[in-house]
Amino acid sequence: MAPVDPYGLVGQVLDGQFRVDAAVGEGGFSVVYRGHHLGLDEPVAIKCLKLQGQLGSALVENFVRRFRDESRIHYKLSQESLHVARTIAAGTAMSPITQGLVPYMVLEWLDGFTLSEQLRARRERGETGRPLAEIVRLMDPVAEAMASAHAMGVVHRDLNPSNIFMAAQPSGAFRPKVMDFGVAKVISDHALALGPRAATMGQIRMFTPAYGAPEQLDYTLGEVGPAADVYAFALLLVELMRDRPTVTGEHLGDFLEQATNEALRPTPRALGVAVGDRVEAVFTDALSTRPARRPADMGTFWGALKHAMREDEAAAARPTTPPSTPPPGPRTHKGTLIIGGPGPSTRPPRTPGLGSTMPMMQSPARPSTAPQPSEHATPQPQPVMLDQSTSAARARAPLPPVASAKRGPPVALIVALVALVLVVAGALLVWKLVLSKPTPSAPAARWISSGTPRA
Numbered sequence: 001m002a003p004v005d006p007y008g009l010v011g012q013v014l015d016g017q018f019r020v021d022a023a024v025g026e027g028g029f030s031v032v033y034r035g036h037h038l039g040l041d042e043p044v045a046i047k048c049l050k051l052q053g054q055l056g057s058a059l060v061e062n063f064v065r066r067f068r069d070e071s072r073i074h075y076k077l078s079q080e081s082l083h084v085a086r087t088i089a090a091g092t093a094m095s096p097i098t099q100g101l102v103p104y105m106v107l108e109w110l111d112g113f114t115l116s117e118q119l120r121a122r123r124e125r126g127e128t129g130r131p132l133a134e135i136v137r138l139m140d141p142v143a144e145a146m147a148s149a150h151a152m153g154v155v156h157r158d159l160n161p162s163n164i165f166m167a168a169q170p171s172g173a174f175r176p177k178v179m180d181f182g183v184a185k186v187i188s189d190h191a192l193a194l195g196p197r198a199a200t201m202g203q204i205r206m207f208t209p210a211y212g213a214p215e216q217l218d219y220t221l222g223e224v225g226p227a228a229d230v231y232a233f234a235l236l237l238v239e240l241m242r243d244r245p246t247v248t249g250e251h252l253g254d255f256l257e258q259a260t261n262e263a264l265r266p267t268p269r270a271l272g273v274a275v276g277d278r279v280e281a282v283f284t285d286a287l288s289t290r291p292a293r294r295p296a297d298m299g300t301f302w303g304a305l306k307h308a309m310r311e312d313e314a315a316a317a318r319p320t321t322p323p324s325t326p327p328p329g330p331r332t333h334k335g336t337l338i339i340g341g342p343g344p345s346t347r348p349p350r351t352p353g354l355g356s357t358m359p360m361m362q363s364p365a366r367p368s369t370a371p372q373p374s375e376h377a378t379p380q381p382q383p384v385m386l387d388q389s390t391s392a393a394r395a396r397a398p399l400p401p402v403a404s405a406k407r408g409p410p411v412a413l414i415v416a417l418v419a420l421v422l423v424v425a426g427a428l429l430v431w432k433l434v435l436s437k438p439t440p441s442a443p444a445a446r447w448i449s450s451g452t453p454r455a
Contacts, residue, residue, distance in 0.1 A: 006031060007048060008097040013038070015091050018106055020046060034109070037088070043109035044088060048102050064103050071105035073154060073181045080152065083145035085110065085165065085179045111168045115176065116161035119243065127243045132275060132309065135240045138176070139233075140302075145178045146233065147299035150226040156181055157224060159232040160211040161239075209255040210247045211235055214289045217256045227291040230301045234286035238266060241273045262289055276312025279305065 003023040010033070013019045017038050024045075025032040033046040049067040071090035078086040090105040142164055149156065156163075158180065166174040207216050213228035215221040235246045246266045249255045258264050267283045268275045275283075282305050286294050295301035 003031070005033075006050065006097070007093075007095040007102050009033060009046075009048070009093060009095065009102070012093070012096075014046070014093050014104065014106075015089065018044060018046060018089070026050070035106070037106075045107040045109050046104055047107060048093075048104045067103045067105075070181055074105070074107070077145070077149055077152065077154065077181065081145045081148040083141035083175075083177055084149070085177050110165050110177065112166045112174055114162050115164040115166055118166060119161055119239065122243050129242045129244075129273070130240065132237075132241060132279065135237060136306065136309070139237065139240070142176050142178055143233070143298055143302040146229055147297065147302065149178075149181075150229070150297040150299065154181065155224065155226055156229050156232075157216070158207045158211075159229050159236070160208045161236065162208070209249070209252055210245060212255060212259060213291070214259045215291055217252075217259050221260070221289065222291045225291065226297040227294040230286050230294050230298060233298065233301070234283055235266065238268055238271060238273070238283070241268060242271060246271065260289055265289075276308070276315065278308035278311045278315075282308045 003026045005023045006026075009020045010022060011020065014035075019036045019038060021034045021036060023031060024034045027050075029050055031048045031050050033048065035044045035046040036042070037044045049064065068090065071087055074085065074087040077084045086108040088106040088108065090103075093102045093104055094100075095102050146156065146159070156178070159178075163178065163180040164176050165179050167177050169175050209217070211232040213224070213231035215224055216228055239246045247255060247258050249258065258266070265284065265287050267280060267287055269280050282301070286301055288294055295304055
């Protein structure tokens with residue numbers, strides 16, 4: 001059933017260039033028409049403010065002023081981000097039915113559907129959620145648009161699936177765009193150059209209770225700022241992970257209880273969604289009842305969530321059990337590292353005895369001068385023992401080459417040969433000394449031989 005035309009604007013041309021073709025949607029405070037831009041020959045959306053007849057003149061004037069400010073906010077935000085519905089023009093029309101002025105603004109026409117309609121269709125098909133990584137890719141444009149709005153000093157205050165439009169792309173995909181900043185609050189007067197009245201824009205609080213932050217439901221919890229949008233967006237992400245509404249209720253008291261009760265935090269794990277520890281911690285902060293504990297703005301929240309996802313992914317990839325066999329490397333015993341010598345496969349068996357429990361690996365000692373080559377003898381390798389202070393550095397160095405398995409002469413034989421050489425050398429030395437002693441003269445010789453005393 002097509003929406004009715006409460007103002008009788010269908011068929012009229014607004015401001016000489018926007019033809020009103022049909023009413024396509026109606027909400028609590030606005031009616032949306034499909035129109036045509038005659039100058040550009042392109043379809044457009046025309047959003048008209050719908051005012052209740054029972055409202056007082058002062059309140060009506062406040063709504064009209066807010067509606068005009070909304071068109072200016074939309075225009076400035078759409079210049080900063082392509083993920084905000086683009087505003088083309090704004091003006092006022094005369095209704096032939098009510099005989100009153102109707103404020104309107106002209107927006108780009110988007111083919112597609114709202115995120116709320118997509119969620120409803122998924123629930124009807126029995127869908128049960130999607131991975132967080134897929135949701136982050138899907139909602140990245142929304143987070144970028146809200147981060148840009150927060151940087152400009154604008155709070156949406158009614159971020160929910162109905163205000164996120166899944167616009168069709170030429171490729172056939174659908175890309176979300178943020179709509180309806182009608183209840184937006186400008187944080188500072190100079191943020192969007194709206195003038196002094198910007199400070200009064202937040203006096204009327206309109207929002208969807210199921211996505212309302214605690215401070216929107218209980219004024220005593222604090223001012224409504226960017227942290228309220230962070231809260232609503234975190235609720236929306238949890239809903240996308242489940243394909244089920246995060247907060248439900250029949251009256252305002254139900255939503256107030258769930259939003260302000262510290263024990264009822266709607267985090268992913270609390271609602272049965274399996275996420276990593278760091279991701280759960282980010283959602284716990286974003287869904288806190290205290291605005292000061294939440295991320296300061298959308299850019300901070302989105303960056304923290306992506307970082308937490310990477311950390312959880314890295315933690316899941318790490319091995320949880322030690323390897324079954326130790327890695328190859330030098331052996332240690334009571335802080336002393338012993339390097340070198342033949343491996344276990346080439347070492348001859350040792351006779352048990354003193355020190356048999358401490359295997360000694362041998363390697364050639366480093367001489368102070370280069371060794372001289374020998375044709376008959378192979379140098380006997382000596383064990384090298386490193387103090388613990390240098391073991392770490394030596395452990396990283398390659399092992400010295402293992403000595404040849406060919407064994408040299410026995411030690412006892414070498415000692416015997418050395419002793420024999422020394423005895424022969426001593427005998428030769430004595431013989432040389434005897435031969436070199438001078439011969440006594442003839443009288444002395446005779447005196448010595450006769451034994452007669454000398455006169």
